[in-house]
Amino acid sequence: MLKDSAKHFCRSISYDDPLEVCISKIQGLLLSDYRMSKRALALLLLQEDKEIVDTVRDKEGERFDKIMGIVQETKTHYLRPLTYIISLRRQKEASRIAKLTVGFPGQQKLSIKEKLSKILMDPIIGGPILLAILYYGLYKFVGNFGAGVLVDFLEDKVFIARLNPLVTSLINKAIPYKLLQDLLVGEYGIITLGVRYAFAIILPIVTTFFFAFAIVEDTGYLPRLAMLVDQLFKKIGLSGRAVIPLVLGFGCDTMATMVTRTLPTKRERIIATLLLALAIPCSAQMGVILGLLSDNGIGLGVWLGVIIAVFILVGLLASKIMPGELPSFYMEIPPLRIPQVSNVVRKTASRLSWYFKEVFPLFIFASVIIWIGQITGVFSLVVKILQYPIRWIGLPDKAAVAFLFGFFRRDYGAAGLYDLKKAGLLSGNQLVVACITLTLFLPCIAQLLMNIKERGLRLGIAMSLFILFFSFTVGYSVNLVLTLFNIRL
Amino acid sequence: MLSEHAEEILEALWIQIEEQGKKPMDVGAFRDDPAIEELIKLGFIRRDDAHIHLLEAGRLHALACVRRHRLAERLLTDLLDIRENVMDTVSCKFEHLLHEGLEDKVCIILGHPKTCPHGKKIPPGKCCLEKRDKKLLKIISSLTDLETKEKGQIAYLETKNASQMQKLISIGAIPGVPIVLVQKFPSYVFKIGHSQFAIDKELASSIYVRLTK
Ligand SMILES: [Zn+2]
Numbered sequence: 103m104l105k106d107s108a109k110h111f112c113r114s115i116s117y118d119d120p121l122e123v124c125i126s127k128i129q130g131l132l133l134s135d136y137r138m139s140k141r142a143l144a145l146l147l148l149q150e151d152k153e154i155v156d157t158v159r160d161k162e163g164e165r166f167d168k169i170m171g172i173v174q175e176t177k178t179h180y181l182r183p184l185t186y187i188i189s190l191r192r193q194k195e196a197s198r199i200a201k202l203t204v205g206f207p208g209q210q211k212l213s214i215k216e217k218l219s220k221i222l223m224d225p226i227i228g229g230p231i232l233l234a235i236l237y238y239g240l241y242k243f244v245g246n247f248g249a250g251v252l253v254d255f256l257e258d259k260v261f262i263a264r265l266n267p268l269v270t271s272l273i274n275k276a277i278p279y280k281l282l283q284d285l286l287v288g289e290y291g292i293i294t295l296g297v298r299y300a301f302a303i304i305l306p307i308v309t310t311f312f313f314a315f316a317i318v319e320d321t322g323y324l325p326r327l328a329m330l331v332d333q334l335f336k337k338i339g340l341s342g343r344a345v346i347p348l349v350l351g352f353g354c355d356t357m358a359t360m361v362t363r364t365l366p367t368k369r370e371r372i373i374a375t376l377l378l379a380l381a382i383p384c385s386a387q388m389g390v391i392l393g394l395l396s397d398n399g400i401g402l403g404v405w406l407g408v409i410i411a412v413f414i415l416v417g418l419l420a421s422k423i424m425p426g427e428l429p430s431f432y433m434e435i436p437p438l439r440i441p442q443v444s445n446v447v448r449k450t451a452s453r454l455s456w457y458f459k460e461v462f463p464l465f466i467f468a469s470v471i472i473w474i475g476q477i478t479g480v481f482s483l484v485v486k487i488l489q490y491p492i493r494w495i496g497l498p499d500k501a502a503v504a505f506l507f508g509f510f511r512r513d514y515g516a517a518g519l520y521d522l523k524k525a526g527l528l529s530g531n532q533l534v535v536a537c538i539t540l541t542l543f544l545p546c547i548a549q550l551l552m553n554i555k556e557r558g559l560r561l562g563i564a565m566s567l568f569i570l571f572f573s574f575t576v577g578y579s580v581n582l583v584l585t586l587f588n589i590r591l
Numbered sequence: 592m593l594s595e596h597a598e599e600i601l602e603a604l605w606i607q608i609e610e611q612g613k614k615p616m617d618v619g620a621f622r623d624d625p626a627i628e629e630l631i632k633l634g635f636i637r638r639d640d641a642h643i644h645l646l647e648a649g650r651l652h653a654l655a656c657v658r659r660h661r662l663a664e665r666l667l668t669d670l671l672d673i674r675e676n677v678m679d680t681v682s683c684k685f686e687h688l689l690h691e692g693l694e695d696k697v698c699i700i701l702g703h704p705k706t707c708p709h710g711k712k713i714p715p716g717k718c719c720l721e722k723r724d725k726k727l728l729k730i731i732s733s734l735t736d737l738e739t740k741e742k743g744q745i746a747y748l749e750t751k752n753a754s755q756m757q758k759l760i761s762i763g764a765i766p767g768v769p770i771v772l773v774q775k776f777p778s779y780v781f782k783i784g785h786s787q788f789a790i791d792k793e794l795a796s797s798i799y800v801r802l803t804k
């Protein structure tokens with residue numbers, strides 16, 4: 103007894119024999135048709151691949167227990183997991199073949215691409231490069247060009263100046279019913295509001311964003327960014343990998359929420375979904391907010407500071423509270439390359455078409471809901487209720503409408519504030535508080551539906567309630583601080 | 592000097608009590624074993640009617656024995672490529688040759704391994720805590736202890752955490768594969784074949800590399 107336990111029990115007969123014997127035993131028991139080699143199947147069974155185990159359980163019936171018995175027996179021959187043993191043997195075989203057939207050229211000098219790759223992965227130089235990409239890609243190209251030049255042109259020159267009056271007069275002549283006229287071409291009509299927003303505001307902003315994102319993606323920069331931020335992201339319960347959905351969130355939070363599927367653990371997916379819903383403004387919304395605060399530099403700074411602080415704070419708290427496996431980071435770093443036009447165009451087009459398929463119907467849907475809400479009076483009731491928290495954060499009652507629209511599309515809300523600002527109804531402080539609250543406020547209806555679809559009904563609703571409460575609390579606090587210190591922005 | 596047999600008893604006692612957390616050992620078959628007397632005389636163990644208990648001095652000595660045993664196993668598998676099935680008999684002889692001072696040198700050569708080839712914990716020694724770089728001696732090292740541009744072959748993966756190991760296997764970090772460390776901060780970047788990968792510190796610390804010049 104003692105002698106036995108004094109030694110480690112190394113029972114392996116020879117390195118590969120038991121494995122081979124067990125594989126052929128299992129092969130003999132697999133009688134159904136699987137459309138793959140029985141040997142491959144046996145190897146997967148030995149590694150206890152969940153999907154394969156389930157299939158075999160269904161197909162083999164009573165033989166299943168026998169098979170799993172053999173798997174358990176095989177395990178006792180090895181001290182290390184079978185996956186490890188099997189991979190090891192594969193590697194040995196692969197390198198044997200490689201030695202026989204492939205020759206590698208000796209070490210070459212670092213190419214320009216490799217040098218550039220080193221620079222992009224440098225923790226010190228990498229920071230300014232990221233800022234440069236954000237500045238030129240996001241601020242200049244998407245913000246100034248997409249949300250500025252293009253939106254102005256489409257919105258003012260095409261829709262407001264020409265299309266809207268034309269369509270309005272046509273419809274008013276064709277349909278004599280006031281109610282239907284309102285639905286189609288009223289203040290919040292399907293065409294005057296829904297279609298106009300979709301084509302004049304969203305299309306240029308989202309297109310420029312997706313275009314810029316596709317270029318950055320195609321160069322292979324994103325994995326390098328992930329590798330740079332991993333240690334920081336660990337603090338908010340995420341791994342570097344999460345940088346991809348989060349950056350995509352600046353384009354469209356709804357799409358980004360769907361992309362959180364690529365994160366390996368449930369814990370990471372939940373934290374990323376929450377942060378997207380709360381603290382990552384999408385391009386459409388950001389475009390309008392940048393427009394709102396463009397003539398108020400300090401206000402813009404306060405808005406940015408508060409949103410970043412909320413992002414970090416909620417991330418830190420979530421990573422403390424959420425149970426589950428801690429994230430680990432592993433990612434291939436592909437070679438850098440010059441983006442290919444065909445790739446960029448294809449990626450932009452496929453994202454855009456997804457966007458319009460998933461989100462455009464929701465614009466129309468939102469217009470219809472607003473219309474129904476208005477004729478039944480439900481809308482004015484909700485607006486009245488919303489006025490209480492609105493007053494609480496120091497805003498005029500009229501802002502309630504903007505917030506309600508904010509739920510149908512976050513940018514509707516921001517655009518609603520734009521109208522208030524134009525009318526001179528908002529002071530600098532009020533504008534900043536409103537922008538902050540609206541950025542944090544409930545995700546748009548598309549994102550809410552996506553949250554529920556990806557995270558389940560309970561979690562989706564719970565997140566929304568938390569966000570509703572949290573956004574107004576932050577708005578209240580900011581207003582309070584500004585008032586207490588008598589700061590005028 | 593303790594006899595080999597006595598050392599083995601001491602080791603077994605430590606594994607049973609300290610590592611597996613079981614009760615003290617039955618006296619049973621050892622009633623007349625002279626090694627037991629030897630151990631009692633040295634103040635390593637205490638015997639009552641039915642059980643053998645481990646005393647503090649014995650615990651320390653056993654810890655060192657276990658460390659030597661498991662380091663010997665690592666030495667044999669990693670450097671001398673002894674097969675697992677014959678390893679046990681060899682390593683039992685071998686561990687008695689590793690004496691203090693020598694064992695820490697072996698530990699440094701092997702890159703301060705945390706577990707033996709069977710996945711059992713190797714009690715850390717002084718060298719592991721200090722980790723003073725003695726570059727000349729290093730033959731095997733964890734990826735985290737390598738300098739950038741150093742290269743070698745993956746010797747083994749720390750297999751304590753199955754899901755971590757799975758991740759490493761999935762990116763092709765498998766024993767026998769040539770590897771070059773490209774960058775250490777903010778994440779570990781290495782090259783396998785013609786592919787580059789980035790991993791975090793936790794994963795990097797479970798890759799052990801046999802260095803090549
Ligand atoms: Zn061992």
Ligand SMILES: [Zn+2]
Nearest residue numbers: 698703718719
């Ligand atoms: Zn050591």
